[in-house]
Amino acid sequence: MQTATEAVIYNKAGQRIVSPDYLLFEAPRTKHFMTGSEAVKEAVKRASVDASVSYPITPQSEAAHLIGELWVEGYVGVYFRGESEFGVMSEIAGCAMAGARTITTTSGPGTLRAFENFPMWAGTRIPVQLVLMARGVNSPLSIQPDNLEVGFLLDTGCMIWYAENAQDLFDMILAGFTVAEQPDVHVPVITVVDGFFVSHTREAVMLPPDDIALPPYNPYKAPMPVIDAEVPPGRFLRDPFVMKSNYISYATHASWQWEVRSAIERSRPYAKHYLRGLIEEFGDPSAELVFVACGTAAAQAKEAVRLLEEEGIRARVVKLKTIRPFPIEELKQAVKGAKYIFVPEFNVVGWLEREVRRYLYGHSEAEVIGAPRVAGGMTMPAEVIVKEVLKLTGKEVKHVI
Amino acid sequence: MSYKIYEINEDLLDVMPQEIRDLQFRATWGNPKRGVMDLPYSKELIEEHSLCAGCPESMALRYILASLPNPEDTIIINSTGCTSLVFPHIALHTVHSLFGNQNAVASGIKRVLEWRFPDKVKDVVVLAGDGATVDIGLDCTLQSFFRQEKITTICFDNEVYANTGGQESGLTVKGHVFKMAPKGKQWDKVPFWQIAIDSGCHYVARLTVSSPKRVETVIKKAIYVAREVGPTYVHLYTPCILEIGLNSDDGLDEMRQRDKERFAFFEYVSEPAKEVIERKKEEGLL
Ligand SMILES: Cc1ncc(C[n+]2csc(CCOP(=O)(O)OP(=O)(O)O)c2C)c(N)n1
Numbered sequence A: 001m002q003t004a005t006e007a008v009i010y011n012k013a014g015q016r017i018v019s020p021d022y023l024l025f026e027a028p029r030t031k032h033f034m035t036g037s038e039a040v041k042e043a044v045k046r047a048s049v050d051a052s053v054s055y056p057i058t059p060q061s062e063a064a065h066l067i068g069e070l071w072v073e074g075y076v077g078v079y080f081r082g083e084s085e086f087g088v089m090s091e092i093a094g095c096a097m098a099g100a101r102t103i104t105t106t107s108g109p110g111t112l113r114a115f116e117n118f119p120m121w122a123g124t125r126i127p128v129q130l131v132l133m134a135r136g137v138n139s140p141l142s143i144q145p146d147n148l149e150v151g152f153l154l155d156t157g158c159m160i161w162y163a164e165n166a167q168d169l170f171d172m173i174l175a176g177f178t179v180a181e182q183p184d185v186h187v188p189v190i191t192v193v194d195g196f197f198v199s200h201t202r203e204a205v206m207l208p209p210d211d212i213a214l215p216p217y218n219p220y221k222a223p224m225p226v227i228d229a230e231v232p233p234g235r236f237l238r239d240p241f242v243m244k245s246n247y248i249s250y251a252t253h254a255s256w257q258w259e260v261r262s263a264i265e266r267s268r269p270y271a272k273h274y275l276r277g278l279i280e281e282f283g284d285p286s287a288e289l290v291f292v293a294c295g296t297a298a299a300q301a302k303e304a305v306r307l308l309e310e311e312g313i314r315a316r317v318v319k320l321k322t323i324r325p326f327p328i329e330e331l332k333q334a335v336k337g338a339k340y341i342f343v344p345e346f347n348v349v350g351w352l353e354r355e356v357r358r359y360l361y362g363h364s365e366a367e368v369i370g371a372p373r374v375a376g377g378m379t380m381p382a383e384v385i386v387k388e389v390l391k392l393t394g395k396e397v398k399h400v401i
Numbered sequence B: 001m002s003y004k005i006y007e008i009n010e011d012l013l014d015v016m017p018q019e020i021r022d023l024q025f026r027a028t029w030g031n032p033k034r035g036v037m038d039l040p041y042s043k044e045l046i047e048e049h050s051l052c053a054g055c056p057e058s059m060a061l062r063y064i065l066a067s068l069p070n071p072e073d074t075i076i077i078n079s080t081g082c083t084s085l086v087f088p089h090i091a092l093h094t095v096h097s098l099f100g101n102q103n104a105v106a107s108g109i110k111r112v113l114e115w116r117f118p119d120k121v122k123d124v125v126v127l128a129g130d131g132a133t134v135d136i137g138l139d140c141t142l143q144s145f146f147r148q149e150k151i152t153t154i155c156f157d158n159e160v161y162a163n164t165g166g167q168e169s170g171l172t173v174k175g176h177v178f179k180m181a182p183k184g185k186q187w188d189k190v191p192f193w194q195i196a197i198d199s200g201c202h203y204v205a206r207l208t209v210s211s212p213k214r215v216e217t218v219i220k221k222a223i224y225v226a227r228e229v230g231p232t233y234v235h236l237y238t239p240c241i242l243e244i245g246l247n248s249d250d251g252l253d254e255m256r257q258r259d260k261e262r263f264a265f266f267e268y269v270s271e272p273a274k275e276v277i278e279r280k281k282e283e284g285l286l
């Protein structure tokens, strides 16, 4: 509500500026039926985005096209197609260094081609947002869903959030900028969603009106000087150049890496607020059988909980919304009393299982079971999850798979 | 940016280091006519550096920094290599991000600055070695030309990967034995100035840095044309005296030698660029 003395502020696209809290929690929402890619467009439309650079790769191309449409419509300031993902992530870095709120999207092999850029983004403390529509990595050639690539990204110094569905994705993109741009955080955020399962699936999404938007990015609040020649330059590079071989430069480099990791830690309270908690729980809180999952694996685990109920087995799901920062305390609390922890995943290596084991080591008596695991585009029907549980309990497997 | 931003608070004047005071009292901000002739009398935009003694790259950097028409609003993008050791000593906004992505980073910066400051001139200059420009970064370099990004790209061609200890590059001359070309370079030096023309640059020059005044004119033309028309490219021979086995005081002679052959002065100017250059001459800026 506007009071009489308050001036209404508009962004460059003519949308009314509202607080992130209003946009995310208070604004009235209406139901729309759309794909995950369209949800990206709707989020970007309300995010006062300054710049986006794109490169096609299935399944994210459509989201990138739609951001281009927003540029034509005047919602995005700068938009073009780069030469490759390596080029795009570098161009994105330039856009953000020059003071723009910047977003891009990619998938699978594109992520790996761009890889050298992600630690560079983190090291230069730019609050870029990458929407990653996870997909299989060649070879053999695959465009299918698989989230192996996320395992590679975990320790780049970027925040990693994981959306379960189009609604999560919409809200996370808006929250992502808000959290990433906090002056005491100011590191990139990679918002992951499972390709195809979410990007290409139509579902109900509750959206606030499109004539309101996030407050524009203020680059002068950044902890590093913005590269726009509007402030006197320090005698340093954007990333302090510390490759001289002496103890001070080693210490500087090491402390900088710790600082980037600390920045991710400092995002916890903000992420907790804007995401309504770093985890989400589903099912019987007293059940001894717990699924820990993220993305669509969490959605399928929720279905499995319902099927297990029919088998007379009580189970619950702990969905992780953030992987970096890892919700350590939340997970420890949530698995108190658990006997079995299943970690269903859409990749062959089980990176989430590794994470869960690492953080629960010495803090939980439960047996951690890294299953089921599917890859290469295979779906994970709830029955596959149920089968794993029944195998463990020695029960007959009734469901036909 | 206003160059007045360099003015030191009066109460702090006596405690500021001399180099910072010099930036206020002896620098050449705000004067588009600044040039290499100011070097002996004014504060240079570069402090001491960690290049090898007598390295022609250091001369090139001094001349280029002295020639920028608009240093107070110029951003320089660099790449990994010998030049990147100099960048922490430059009193401008500079960026080093990775090896080979300099033209991509510059594209992002230029486009956002044009959008954020539509009424101001912000010059974006890329400065990198031959390995960065023509080998690992070739894709980003060429594509920035194709996209007609309004940036100036300067290549320091020392015909070798110097910073990693003397490996052959795409710009090494045929037959030359360098590390990783133990039988001698197998193919010809890439004529990148020609590729730059064919790829859409509006002003292209090839030269050594033996003549400071000539470097100044070329850099100014390249920046003025990039500002108004599109991509420009300057190819400078800055021999790696270390890797070709010359003494610290041999760099200048080496360049004068090459002035007569493979780095003979060459200049290409597109039609729209000619118009800009003529106008700048009339304004007394060239
Ligand atoms: C991705 C990547 N590959 C390799 C390197 C190692 N590297 C650092 S500098 C350099 C050579 C630079 O050569 P050039 O661009 O010609 O500049 P110069 O040092 O000769 O001035 C190489 C290969 C790197 N930093 N990053």
Ligand code: SF4
Pocket: B050, B051, B052, B055, B056, B057, B082, B158, B162, B163, B239, B240, B241, B242, B243
């Ligand atoms: S190694 Fe060669 S190019 Fe590098 S600073 Fe020394 S002389 Fe110059």
